[in-house]
Amino acid sequence: MSLNILIVDDSSIARSVITKTIKLSGVPCENFLYAENGREGLDVLRKNCVDVALLDINMPVMTGIEMADEMLSDEHLKSIPVIIISTEGSTTVMKKLQEKGVKGFIRKPFTPEKFCHIFNEVLGTENEKI
Amino acid sequence: MKKYDITVLSKTFCRILEQTAFMFAEEADKNRCSLIDNSFFCSTISFKGPSEGNITLCVPEGISSEIAANILGIETGQEISGQMLEDTVKELTNILCGQFITDVEGTVPVFKFSPPVMKKLQRENWRALLNSANSTSVKIDEIPLILNLEM
Numbered sequence: 001m002s003l004n005i006l007i008v009d010d011s012s013i014a015r016s017v018i019t020k021t022i023k024l025s026g027v028p029c030e031n032f033l034y035a036e037n038g039r040e041g042l043d044v045l046r047k048n049c050v051d052v053a054l055l056d057i058n059m060p061v062m063t064g065i066e067m068a069d070e071m072l073s074d075e076h077l078k079s080i081p082v083i084i085i086s087t088e089g090s091t092t093v094m095k096k097l098q099e100k101g102v103k104g105f106i107r108k109p110f111t112p113e114k115f116c117h118i119f120n121e122v123l124g125t126e127n128e129k130i
Numbered sequence: 131m132k133k134y135d136i137t138v139l140s141k142t143f144c145r146i147l148e149q150t151a152f153m154f155a156e157e158a159d160k161n162r163c164s165l166i167d168n169s170f171f172c173s174t175i176s177f178k179g180p181s182e183g184n185i186t187l188c189v190p191e192g193i194s195s196e197i198a199a200n201i202l203g204i205e206t207g208q209e210i211s212g213q214m215l216e217d218t219v220k221e222l223t224n225i226l227c228g229q230f231i232t233d234v235e236g237t238v239p240v241f242k243f244s245p246p247v248m249k250k251l252q253r254e255n256w257r258a259l260l261n262s263a264n265s266t267s268v269k270i271d272e273i274p275l276i277l278n279l280e281m
Contacts, residue, residue: 010245011224013217016202017150058224058243087228091237108225109149 002030003123004049008041008064009056009085014108018054018085025112027119038062042070045077052123054106057086065097072101081122085110132181134234136266136279139185142230143268143277150225151200153270160260160267163274167192170251171216172259173223177231179241183281185230187223188251188259193273194219220246226277 005022009015019032033048035041038055039062045053053071055064064084071077083104084097094105104118137157144155167190174186189197198210198218223246231241251259256276259265265278 011217011221012214013198013201013221020203058245060245087225087243089228089232089237090240092240108228109146 001051002028003051004031004033005029006033006035006041006044006048006050006053008035008038008053008059008067010036010059011056014056014085021110021112022115025115025119027115036061038064038067038070041067042077045071045080050080052081052083052119054083054085057084057088068097068100068102083118083122133281134181134183134230134279136264136277138233139226139230139277139279140266140268142233143187143226143275146222146225146229147197147270150222151197153197153200155268155270155275158267158269158274160265160274160276163260163267163269165253165256166190166273168253170256171219171248172251173216173219173246173248175223175227175246176244177227177241178243179231180235180239181281183279185223185227186259186276186278186280187219187226188256188276188278189219189222190273190275191215193270193275197222197270216248220248 007015007018015034022029033044035044037059055067057064068082081103084102085106087108103122106114106118140157147153147155169191170188171194172188174184176184194215195210198215227243260276264280265276267274267276
């Protein structure tokens with residue numbers, strides 16, 4: 001299975017580096033979709049078929065946490081796994097997000113191996129690697 | 131409110147530059163730093179939690195394109211837009227701030243971070259920022275970058 005992956009980050013360089021790193025990780029990806037904040041991210045999710053959403057936390061307009069909250073309370077979006085990609089290092093914050101239903105965390109800076117590990121954990125893509 | 135050691139900030143920066151851009155920086159004597167550019171990207175993030183303050187990263191425009199090229203994995207000299215250069219400095223500040231806070235506070239406390247705010251600094255303001263008691267400097271190939279921690 002190749003994945004449609006949504007990347008929500010207000011930084012153009014972060015979106016580029018995340019895309020490049022996922023490609024290097026060997027995670028099978030079909031298509032990348034992008035949004036600059038949580039509000040745009042929700043619009044993309046409602047118009048496209050997305051397998052996993054990667055969210056930054058600290059963004060203008062709507063944060064990644066607010067977007068995850070909306071996704072988890074929406075019948076049509078709550079089954080899409082959410083992975084947080086952020087500089088956030090507080091285990092207190094991560095625990096709260098996990099309790100809400102967030103599936104994984106990747107802390108910046110990251111490596112391809114980290115993506116591979118988290119995708120395997122969250123989506124079971126291990127046997128799908130190219 | 132405790133005051134953080136600014137030398138931790140420079141050590142954290144050197145580490146993340148190596149991890150993100152595969153570039154090596156070293157702590158510099160700020161009294162021996164020379165002005166080498168006319169324009170600088172200056173990005174600031176505020177943090178608020180058990181302590182509060184601002185972290186600023188000031189990068190000469192010239193070296194910012196090399197850093198961006200390394201982070202993006204493209205050839206140095208390939209054209210990179212001004213917006214991408216600004217985003218590079220903002221993203222580095224973002225990572226610096228998050229990593230620095232856990233370096234000094236550990237992973238239990240909760241902090242809120244502002245989005246990075248970018249301003250261009252001209253050469254006449256560069257020396258004043260460097261001379262601030264709250265500033266330190268690191269060098270990449272003799273090119274000085276300024277790190278500032280206001281609390």
